[in-house]
Amino acid sequence: MDDLDLEKLRAPLPLPSYPEGFRSGFACFVGRPNVGKSTLMNALVGQKVAITSDRPQTTRRTVRGIVHRDDAQLIIVDTPGLHKPRTLLGERLDSLVRSTLVEVDVIAFCLPADEPIGRGDTYIARELAAQRDTPVVALVTKTDRTDRAGVTRQLMAVEQLGEWADIVPVSAQSGFQVDTVADVLCGHLPEGPPLYPDGDLTDEPDEMLVAELIREASLEGVRDELPHSIAVVVDEMAPRENSRPGRELVDIYASLYVERSSQKAIVIGAKGARLREVGSAARRQIEALLGTRVFLDLRVKVAKDWQRDPKQLRRLGFDQQT
Numbered sequence: 001m002d003d004l005d006l007e008k009l010r011a012p013l014p015l016p017s018y019p020e021g022f023r024s025g026f027a028c029f030v031g032r033p034n035v036g037k038s039t040l041m042n043a044l045v046g047q048k049v050a051i052t053s054d055r056p057q058t059t060r061r062t063v064r065g066i067v068h069r070d071d072a073q074l075i076i077v078d079t080p081g082l083h084k085p086r087t088l089l090g091e092r093l094d095s096l097v098r099s100t101l102v103e104v105d106v107i108a109f110c111l112p113a114d115e116p117i118g119r120g121d122t123y124i125a126r127e128l129a130a131q132r133d134t135p136v137v138a139l140v141t142k143t144d145r146t147d148r149a150g151v152t153r154q155l156m157a158v159e160q161l162g163e164w165a166d167i168v169p170v171s172a173q174s175g176f177q178v179d180t181v182a183d184v185l186c187g188h189l190p191e192g193p194p195l196y197p198d199g200d201l202t203d204e205p206d207e208m209l210v211a212e213l214i215r216e217a218s219l220e221g222v223r224d225e226l227p228h229s230i231a232v233v234v235d236e237m238a239p240r241e242n243s244r245p246g247r248e249l250v251d252i253y254a255s256l257y258v259e260r261s262s263q264k265a266i267v268i269g270a271k272g273a274r275l276r277e278v279g280s281a282a283r284r285q286i287e288a289l290l291g292t293r294v295f296l297d298l299r300v301k302v303a304k305d306w307q308r309d310p311k312q313l314r315r316l317g318f319d320q321q322t
């Protein structure tokens with residue numbers, strides 16, 4: 001997986017024409033888990049491309065969303081929550097985040113309006129202060145969750161936290177200032193031609209989006225510690241041969257990895273009831289994504305302590321980025 005080769009992506013496509021002064025480039029969103037990064041990216045792009053959830057650290061992979069405007073093309077690299085490494089998996093995530101930070105044109109640092117600034121935010125602010133070459137825009141998110149005075153207080157607190165190219169309050173939920181965020185981020189992009197054809201919203205391979213949708217479904221209603229122990233790999237995904245025109249079907253075989261057999265029992269549920277629910281919830285989402293009917297075969301497997309085992313991490317796609 002080489003989804004951070006931004007230099008290669010910068011090679012302009014032979015596109016017919018673009019207005020003078022057109023800007024294009026990359027932005028990435030950082031912030032503690034659960035601060036609303038994925039939701040804001042979706043609001044900017046206008047379609048569900050990243051997975052959102054109430055649970056922290058849902059976003060494990062870098063998903064790009066593309067904002068197409070008449071005057072700019074903003075490619076958003078959505079990163080996992082920047083946090084202090086605890087497990088080997090954590091260390092990999094952080095090195096992925098760091099390599100992203102130096103390659104993008106602008107960094108959006110998200111802090112929620114309704115929570116006091118904490119140690120996690122201060123840690124990230126310190127990390128960002130080291131990225132001297134990349135402008136950082138601070139976004140005060142979820143403004144709908146507090147009143148005007150609360151937003152003002154948070155803006156002032158964020159101002160004190162570091163040196164920002166801009167500070168913008170925004171609510172992805174109500175739509176307040178989402179366009180302003182796009183304007184501000186685009187303002188930091190270099191002039192250049194569009195890098196993606198019009199209409200592309202993400203270049204994430206379907207398999208990865210499908211795996212994330214299955215993982216999202218599998219997180220529903222399980223104990224708090226379980227989410228971090230579930231990984232999903234799509235083993236095979238192909239259109240069914242000889243399916244009738246207008247009744248196309250895609251066969252998907254996926255493995256859901258847990259760390260211990262006790263977790264396997266939880267995921268499968270009594271007589272397989274839970275796994276069936278996960279399967280049908282995921283299937284509905286995947287059918288909406290792909291626009292065809294889907295046959296989904298889900299297998300639960302134990303990959304002992306996969307979060308701490310480099311070989312397993314590689315197999316599950318969390319390879320060290322070079």
Ligand SMILES: Nc1nc2c(ncn2[C@@H]2O[C@H](COP(=O)(O)OP(=O)(O)OP(=O)(O)O)[C@@H](O)[C@H]2O)c(=O)[nH]1
Binds near residue numbers: 032036037040059172
């Ligand atoms: N009220 C309100 N809730 C929001 C807003 N943006 C996000 N949320 C909620 O906050 C929770 C976390 O949002 P995410 O977008 O998944 O957060 P994230 O920062 O991407 O989280 P990670 O993937 O864990 O890093 C979800 O329940 C969202 O519905 C907002 O503008 N207003």
